[in-house]
Amino acid sequence: xxxxxxxYIHFIKYTLMKSQIFYAALITGSCxxxxxxxxxxxxxxxxxxxxxxxxxxxxxxxxxxxxxxxxIDTYFKVYPVLVKTFxxxxxxxxxxxxxxxxxxVAEASGNRILFSAGYMKAHPYDTDVVTHETMHxxxxxxxxxxxxxxxxxxxxxVRYQYGIDNKGSKWELPEFNPKQNYTNSYRITGRFxxxxxxxxxxxxxxxxxxxxxxxxxxxxxxxKLTGKTLDELWADYAHQPAIxx
Numbered sequence: 001x002x003x004x005x006x007x008y009i010h011f012i013k014y015t016l017m018k019s020q021i022f023y024a025a026l027i028t029g030s031c032x033x034x035x036x037x038x039x040x041x042x043x044x045x046x047x048x049x050x051x052x053x054x055x056x057x058x059x060x061x062x063x064x065x066x067x068x069x070x071x072i073d074t075y076f077k078v079y080p081v082l083v084k085t086f087x088x089x090x091x092x093x094x095x096x097x098x099x100x101x102x103x104x105v106a107e108a109s110g111n112r113i114l115f116s117a118g119y120m121k122a123h124p125y126d127t128d129v130v131t132h133e134t135m136h137x138x139x140x141x142x143x144x145x146x147x148x149x150x151x152x153x154x155x156x157x158v159r160y161q162y163g164i165d166n167k168g169s170k171w172e173l174p175e176f177n178p179k180q181n182y183t184n185s186y187r188i189t190g191r192f193x194x195x196x197x198x199x200x201x202x203x204x205x206x207x208x209x210x211x212x213x214x215x216x217x218x219x220x221x222x223x224k225l226t227g228k229t230l231d232e233l234w235a236d237y238a239h240q241p242a243i244x245x
Contacts, residue, residue, distance in 0.1 A: 044095075049076050053093040060100050060117035067124045071096060071115070074130040078162055082131075082138045086209050090138045105129060108136035128163035128171065132156060139209065146217040149182065150208070153189025157197075157205055160190055176241035182234050195237050198244040201226050
């Protein structure tokens with residue numbers, strides 16, 4: 001049996017007690033700092049028009065009021081149209097959050113859209129990012145509905161068709177080149193969908209959107225809706241990518 005000097009026992013107990021007090025203070029201080037940072041956001045504005053609600057929260061004290069108003073106006077002009085066209089069960093209340101800590105462009109989750117304050121400052125005319133992101137809310141596919149490139153391609157096709165000032169933000173669908181593939185997503189896939197709508201089958205995007213929301217999409221869906229496989233459609237597109245007027 002090893003004997004331990006009582007002095008060392010008291011010393012160890014004292015050290016542990018001091019450590020616990022230090023870490024408790026550190027955690028408390030961190031919580032207070034987080035709380036103060038969070039409460040620094042300006043109060044959210046709630047705007048209601050014709051049955052639709054937008055809650056606008058800015059965490060950027062330098063957000064240009066004109067940009068803010070354009071984001072709001074784009075929501076009320078575009079979102080109700082997308083709901084009526086694609087999914088009448090979609091939420092009628094959406095929350096916009098402009099955040100200085102967010103470094104991408106924008107993203108939708110549930111009924112919330114997060115915007116990068118830095119991006120909006122650098123691209124004040126690109127308010128049709130609202131059109132793309134609100135379409136994601138309308139899509140509301142959940143998980144495992146289909147490939148991501150398909151979801152994003154539909155959203156950019158919708159931006160092209162329903163956006164109110166794509167020209168002002170210098171946003172457009174790219175011309176075809178042989179290095180592209182339908183899996184490239186976003187505008188490349190969006191143009192492919194436009195080609196299908198104009199050259200093969202009008203209403204394809206709306207039908208595909210419904211299929212994805214119902215979680216019944218399979219690769220055979222393309223054959224069912226167009227009579228051709230996806231790869232066959234892409235080969236036709238690559239051979240003659242011009243879009244009919």
